[in-house]
Amino acid sequence: MANRYILQITLLLSFSTVSLSVSYNLLQLQQRNSSLACQELLKKLKGKPEYCHDDSMDFKFPEEIKQPQQFRKEKAALVIQEMLQNILDIVRRSFSNTVWDETIVKNLLLELHQQIDSLKTLLKEKLEEKGITWEDSKTIPRLKGYYWRIRRHLKAKHSSICAWTVVQVELFRNFSFVNRLTDCFQD
């Protein structure tokens, strides 16, 4: 009985692999463009980093994400999703502080939402298929701690201009790491 369907199963898996490969490649291209757009938006903000170096801080970004060559596609997608979600949360907080230009912030939020939705769709199919959950990864908790430290810094500095400038620089740096993670999508 199983022998009858071996051929069909084999074909299904191969086609699904091909389709998923195409999706990862498309996602890589989309993510790179989106990351570049987000960095350009962050660059337009008023903050002058050269004047706020005294307020700079090492938030201890997870080292394994800086050089993600050993990540699988699914893990890289998970990490990217977590990063984008936290960046979205931090950017939303700037509305209440009227530090950053609202137009730039809205455009930034729009880019973030689009990328998060694409990742969610892909990850939902992949994780259900392979049975991978985000709890299995140790990187995610470390990433959560990183973004907690950023929020704490804002709170401690009373959301000053230089505090937000330092956050601005840190988020800019985040998107460079996202681009490195998207390289894992390549076969």
Add this chain to the structure above:
Amino acid sequence: MLLSHQAPALGLLSLCLMVYVSLALNTSHNTPESAAEKCNFKMTFRKYRLILSWELKNRSVVPTYYTFGYTIMSKREGMKTVENCTNITRSFCDLTDVWQDMPETYIPMVKGFRGETLLVLCLAAITNLDLSFQPPDFRIVGYADHINVSVQFPPVAPKIYGEELHRHASLIIEEHSEDIDKRHEPKISGSFSGNFSYVINNLIPNTNYCVSVYFEPRNSRIVIKPPLKCVLLQLPQESGSSKSIKIIVFIVIFISVAISIILILKQIGYVCLHTEFPKALIFRNFVVQIFPERPLSEEVNMLEVISVHRKKKVWDYNYDDESDTEDEAPLRTNARGYTMHGLTGRLLSQFRPSSASSQASHPEDPADEESEEPDKETEPLFQPLAAQGPSPGQREGPRERAEGLPHNRSPKDDDSNSTGGSGDKITFNVDLNSVFLRALHDDAEDSEEAALVLPPQEEDPQETESSLLVPHGKKLQVLFPSLPPGCLWTGGDLSDKSDTTSSGADDDVRDGYIMR
């Protein structure tokens, strides 16, 4: 009362003081900003090196030397100096091996001095978005339908921010023509190192194409395109020698094919080739035929022909017949049934020999050669030759000009010499078809001269000879029904006094012999 009058003054004074203080504070606070605005920084990947250059906005300020330092925004570290960029007069610094982390935001600081005086302080925040890539050097070579683009990379793969170049930029080749613009992104395996060549195919000949090669960064949108390099694609012109070689090869092939076809047809039997050329294609005497030579002036030789009675035996198929005499000259027949009679003649005067070829080429004019006009004072004597060797060229009746001595001889004397031959005698073969004989008679009535033209001998000599000579009165007349009348020579030029020894009147034809 006095205070009330001074209150406005005091108020005004305090206001001025506040404004002055605030202005002073603002000035001191804005010093870093003003310092940053005094320089324009430019981050460039030029000739595969990471170069940070600066330019003072106020050109009137010209420092004598600069000092460069930097810090990283995400690290709580002080300013770092660069050894190669301390106390420099140039306005740029090579940071290829200094800045190794692309995601970071670098804060460069440039101090301009004149002597010990700080003239200018420049600060900036440099990110990967500020990086521009200078286009590489490239060459193009145009062919008939394609262009070869070559780029020279360093032997060692260049690095930027500590990583290989291909991770930060892609090589782009743009193709421009009148109507079409194409973009090529060649896949480079590994890094940009060594010589790199790319071929743009499927181009239209006799069209002008322009090419540009540049880097497209992955982490910024700043693209610097070089000036276009253009080439006109032309079809290669074949040199004259190559054309001639092609023509020769084609001709050789054509001839070989034709020869092979002819040989095949010959083998099959469709074509039969003659081994002998027809007379018209014999060009041995072509020139002579086209431009016949003037006949040489002939010397007339007086020929004394001695006629000798000789029985001519006709073989009657009787092997027992032994009536032949030894004196009789054996008949020599050729394949065509000719009977060769050798005649001995003596040269009566010197003559200039003519070529045998001219004789052979004029077989139809026997009279010109054989009819020697004798001297008026002498009479030709005919003497049939004795056994002579085979005459040369028995095909068409070869002839030799007779030579004889200009004196009269008796037949007897000639008879004695007929067989042996002497040094004074020259034997020659006479084409009977070309001999004109005239029987001379003493009788005055014999003014009419009979002309004898001996026809070619038939295979049946008996029958032939019987028709040769027909007595016609006292004259000899030969019937040649096949010959046109023009061939008969009347012999009018001969002297009437020439006589023949019993040759003309008393010829008998009997028993197969001809007797004269």
